[in-house]
Amino acid sequence: MEKKCVNEKKCGSCKYLHMTYKEQLKKKEEFVKHELEKCPELKGHFKPIIGMENPWNYRNKVTAVFDRDRKGNPISGVYQEGTHRVIPVEKCLIEDELADKIIGTIRGMLRSFKIKVYDEDTGYGLLRYVLVRRGFATGEVMVVLVTASPIFPSKRNFTNALLKAHPEITTVVQNVNNRTDSLILGDKQQILYGKGYIEDILCGCRFRISPASFYQINPVQTEKLYSKAVELAGLSGKETVIDAYCGIGTIGLIASKHAKNVISVELNPDAVRDAIVNAKVNGIKNVRFYKADAGRFLTQMAEEGAKADVLLMDPPRNGSSEEFLRSAALLGPGKIVYISCNPVSLGRDLGVLKKLGYRAEECWMVDMFPWTAHVETAVLLVRKP
Template sequence: MTKTAPPVQKNQTIELTFEDITHEGDGVGKIDGYPLFVPYGLPGEKAEVKVVKVKKNFGFGRLIKVTEESEHRVTPPCDVFYQCGGCQLQHMSYEMQMDMKRNQVQNALKKIGHIDQVPVHPTIGMDDPWRYRNKVQIPVQSKDGKLITGFYRKRSHEIIDDMDHCIITDEVNDRMVEAVRANADRLGIPAYDEKNHRGILRHIMVRSGQATNQTMIVLVTRKEKVHGLDQLIKEITEANPHVKSIVQNINPDRTNVILGKKTKVLWGEKYIYDLIGDIKFAISAKSFYQVNPPQTKKLYDKALEYANLSGNETVIDAYCGIGTISLFLAQKAKKVYGVEVVPEAISDAKENAKLNNIDNTEFFVGQAEKVMPWWQAQGLDPDVIVVDPPRKGCDEALLQAMLEMKPKRIVYVSCNPSTLARDLRVLEDGGYETKEVQPVDMFPQTNHIEAVVRLELKVSN
């Protein structure tokens, strides 16, 4: 049998019509049935494309010129959008982003979960899909004897040095990164040099409480002792009264991991605070806390609606983190049990329950798939189970534990449509019915999408 060669060759320039878009936001066009994936192409557009990589069944191209534009193409407001890999979708209208994300969820359910009769509602977006991130982690480097900060160029560890702001980040975070950079530069605090593993200042992290106007600055350094640090703190805090905490994180390792193991408060408080709805959260340097609180409130309101609580239910929140969903659920449930594998998160969850005078929650450290069977053996019989797993989805043993507990309802909060679809298939095969799916845009301008799913236990005949 003769092998058919691909209809295009590397470095060839072709005319291409885009028919579709991938979940990463790349345009897809075909030449004689052979798909080419091209960043920044939009469905319906015609373009001049240079072929940059050819594989047996598909290839990759680079957009040279759009000859017929989609009505959804917009000019990215960020000057470094095409250099920086932080956002992927600024070249498309927000309306198209919402549709693309809903389709992404729908397609995953159909192709991976074989679930295609379930309503997937239009994506819940933001009125203003900019300046939403309450946390930023910016690397520091040296160039021509000066400190520079900014995100890395795509597929590199080289900072885009003409970048002085990020338009999806809270403006206060931008200002604080710049203030630290300018002061550290003037005080002669050297940037970390990852190639030679020398220097001091590795990253500047800023967290802001958007509802409380409180700011935390985290200085990630290679060594604990830093000459000029006291003066830096004095100048930052005197000029910026909203800064409530300055923390040092020491990371002496040769690694790409941003934070090291040791953290100490240099000035001010250990925590800053923020609100999601009426619930107050204490945020430490290492706390996991959602980066977009207004959308988080919409996400959790939907989870609460799908849990359909009357005040008499026992609820389990698997992967509970610092208790964000648990405390929302506790407002309407009789009792909420939260479980999470990270001990610091559980300690934050208990602190957050106290902070809000919520006394109908209990939090446990452990793997949900191990703790839940133990709870079941103790006679715990949940009415509702809520899961909010990481991108890899639910552990197989956890899905089995849920199926054995047979709650009336399961609410699945997902940040990855593919693993969501895979897990829903297991739950459906185990006796549950997927009733509805609500995508929520937590990360505008990027290709990420969250979704909340309502499942009900099928009634036996």
């Protein structure tokens, strides 16, 4: 089914809207295979890409930047590709529809509450961004109002008016960001309504999600990806598993049902706090969480002579570091399951792991981001005898 977006050529996100869904899946498969040519042993072991039945409105996290048009009216949307010019967006084909409606409601409330949107050039104004996160399984909705100042006039009345318009909202948080960089969330926040977080269910586990916590934006495809990753690990219940870059603990907690114990490492303190709570909520006692840089943590483990059976790794878009990969190899895991959102950095890291004695044996692709050029990949590597 063909759909049109008025901002397609300006936004820069959905680069494949001109294709059929079948065509873009094929293009993503070809892209991954090209970037992983460094591992010729994978030839013949690329599995068909896993697509979506309904590839629309899948994003459970929506961020809108606020600005003014030439007439001074508040607008909200996204930055035009490569600029800081805001493109007004009322509906997006890949964003959660309820999130877009909530953002529209907030935009319409600003004038009556005399709230000025933030001006990047002058530094004047209050509202910078609105972030909406929704638990697709639980229906819980979080709204984060990112302001330039902690002083938010009539915030109680504003919150009540928002809740009256959208009773689906389960929590509202004010986040204060007075920095001049491109980061959306600041370090300080105040709960205006509810518990300050939402929960969602993934692969049978319940997860707590705070405003700054990393959580995959497409829950339908995430279940497929993580289930496949755990399957590739081939756990029997006797293994020590390391979950590097663990975020709020998702894949490690899911894998813990099939392992002896799991060691999970994450640098973001908010994510670690959520991960610890998530383990308790799910009654999981065989996972330990550590707030640390994954590379340094594995280096320390290797220096102490520790060993692991399986390494699950899901690094940021720029991939892992050579220090991390060397330390990982010293721990001697028989299997590594490498999850990546960037085939370019994945190909580079697979080349390093090959030199360290690992053979890539199987590659699965999951279309986590339909209509965009991005694709998620899971590769199984096995230690050579």
